[in-house]
Amino acid sequence: MMHEDSIQQRLGLAPGTPPLVALKGVSKYFPGVIANEDVDLAVYPGEIHALLGENGAGKSTLMNVLTGIYHMDAGEIIMDGESRRFASPIDAIAAGIGMVHQHFKLVKAFTVAENIHLGWDATPARISRKALEERTMNLADTLGLAVKPGAIVADLSTGEQQRVEILRVLARDAKVLILDEPTAVLTPSEARDLFAALRAFVARGNAVIFISHKLDEVMEISNRVSILRAGRKIATEWTSDCSETSLAQLMVGREIVLNDMRGDGGARKIGAPMVTLEGVTLKSEYGTVLKNVSLSVRAGEILGIAGVAGNGQRELTYVLSGLVAPSKGTVTLDGEDIGRAGARVFAQKGVGHIPEDRLYAGMAPTLSITDNAVLREYALPPLSNGPWYAPRRALALAREIARIAGVMVPDFAMPARNLSGGNQQRLVARREMRIADKVLIAAYPSRGLDVGAINTMMRYFVEMRDSGVAVVLISEELEEVLNLADRIAVMFHGEIMGVVPAQGADIEQIGLMMGGQRQQGQAA
Template sequence: MSENSTRFTAPPGAPPLVQLKGIAKFFPGVIANEDVDLDVLPGEIHALLGENGAGKSTLMNILTGIYQPDAGQIIIDGYAKTFATPVQAIGSGIGMVHQHFKLVQAFTVAENIHLGWSETPRRASGQVLEARTAALATKFNLQTRPAARVSDLSTGEQQRVEILRVLARQARVLILDEPTAVLTPAEARELFKALRDFASQGNAVIFISHKLDEVLEISDRISILRGGRKIATENAADCNPRMLAKLMVGRDIVLADMRQRRTGAAPISQRPVLTLANVSALSDAGDEALHGISLDVHAGEIVGIAGVAGNGQRELSQVLSGMRPPSAGHLLIDGTPVRNSNAEAFAKRGIGHIPEDRLHSGLAPALSVTVNAVMREYRKPPVCSGGSYRPTAATALAREIAAAADVAIPDFGMPIRNLSGGNQQRLVARREMRIAHNVLIAAYPSRGLDVGAINTMLRYIVELRDAGAGIVLISEELDELLNLSDRIAVLYEGKIMGVVDNDRADIDEIGLLMGGRRQAHEVA
């Protein structure tokens, strides 16, 4: 770990906190895990890397009692264990915080902490629960607001509540699945400090992430899965990003300059295909989230939107895709003012949308893979004929979209929530690109993807640009924006602070804009 912190030293002969031996798990047509060995030592942060679908989540679901292994052993503190339920796993000190939080939005933080906990007092007032929660937050160095409703919390605050729920139940091994995917850099730093403190007391963290720089910063050892098998376990100090990427995907990843246009690519149009003219919009809470934004998007160009998460990106993507009406100003498609914001009408006008929250905004989690894959073309042939839904044609189209997204699906009838987050993301992206004849609004399209899948995803976006679509690319990754965008607009507290041509982009200038400093010529 890069920051100095008190390191835990295990007594001689102490067993690993967790040993997985020969773990295997098979689904129809899919080898999720096979012959996987993994040791997690007291006092360490152990990163788990692998491509989407490599078996990371399945392995952790086995360790936490959600799945039962088809072969192999789970050994905790030197003793073999069998976990039939997550309750049994947490009883042995194994707790997991999933990518998609499982909090009750209408309850307070204190109520969520105490929900379903054997140590919750039988008759306790809200004040008692809040006092208990405050004490736990102090103990584990996780700042929370015990009386606040979860629905009013930021994503980072909700994550801290999830972690506190697990630690309150005396977890000694904390499993985090893509924990920084929805955090600001400041929130990620706070999380890393809390994880180091937790490990320094002889506990352990299993840290699943696709961000290689982040993995190298936080972890002591790194295990890599590929195709359901463990390929290697290495000391983080001996690794670099290129080496880890090659271990993950089995080949060198070459990141090309994606601003280069192929021969025959559509030129950038003279007239914008999408225009925001002095647009403002309200947040879900009724506050003004966007303030007087003006922006043009031309066919055949990529307009990047830079900024720290939480500065209006969600509301901007929703306004651009018809999901949120402007409170002031005008939105024009192909020069024609839009009278009523309506996501279906925008889709008919050729505007696709890869949303920030794929599971809840881009998918119907309980419905089948087929239904989710074809939902944008539900009323069109071949899915619909003579007003009737054709299940066979729908499944055939879903297979076509999954193949284009390079997603292996064992059963198109299963709920889409059963897919890994990365595979959900790729499926949503290919579905939306099929309808994005005019414009694609892509909010964090590479979030949760491994390095190989990111390269593929960005290549798909470039191909769409070269075919003549306008692209709005919202990302926290400045390198990604610089590698793809023709122009970069910087968003800060719901305002466009400036628009920079990529040919003349200055990283220091973009950084100042992200911090709320306007361009010098605008101030003048």
């Protein structure tokens, strides 16, 4: 057990320095579920405190209690020696506690500058657009987070939207910044910039609570780490006294190593091309987002797509799943040109799609978990017979999908947004796998998942590959792609820089292609 004086000493604080915030005996219950029980947590000035746990362990719930989104059923929050209760996030931010969630809280039709200043009492009552953007740029420069003040949020990449969220909270003078999976949508260079900003933030006497499943990042950035399991805190350790292996064991009770899952490529059968893109170009009002993309994915093969986020990967998934039709070129599925047939036809013909944004692109967040689980099959027998819909059969199917996905659901009638981020991901993934008879497109499927869930999902992909499905795996985790894919295609600014075999791949060569260097011999 850590004593206060030893914590203060190791953090370089004066003796007697109190925590910026402390949780004591916090409990939160939902019907049939213990979300948190008797949790103690203290976070000190100058500290980056990591919070680890499997999906559904209660990390986000605990932080939602701290920020006034949920009201605790027992326990207390102590700040400045006083017990506090926050009726809403407004109260929490006024006390100096701000949170950046996995799913963004931005108004997508507004500009970056408008989002930064929206609902902020420091915003002048009358101010020109230019002045608002100048204020935003000054804030961004001061806090070390590059943004585009005049850009409409809906037009930004996921990583850029994340930076806006972080800047919006930091701008409000938060003393305790809570980040829920902050690097899941950031490139490695953006993550390094964020870490530099966080270190500068805590050096000013502030603190960060850092929720992440990336153990290497936890080891790099945090001073201490607390581990939750099944809603209870089981340990708080100095990070320097831990290893990635020991943290993984504390999280899930066993060591999990993601090894090479390709298997014997020579022994298994890789078939003919299942899906082929030829000369695909996609234009938007902001320019060309895909340029002359030609790719094929064969039955029984996993094709990895590598590249820095925001280089056309999202648009590629849209074309592959029929969400958008290419401006030029063809998309062929099992010999049939269906590029302009639409997403419904793609799904009917056996194309499953795990999207980058699981909540808003993969689910209808206000609809029930049952409705979301059967979204792909509600119009088919046995759920529907002509105009007649069978709710009991839909519920039975939803229960089965949740069981196979390993998602604990207390009430299938509750809105899908009430599930944890990791459980949303698992439910969407399992739903899409059910319809993916020919092709599965998986965009960043391990985001927000713990190491055990990642391992399980990757094994599902291997099983689908072995059954003859063509799998397209898009990931910012290069190690994940190298361990799983048969071939790797590298994207840069909407183009394919080259395609290389994954086994024995030259990491340096892939890195150069990710930066825009075309593969030797690849046509311009």
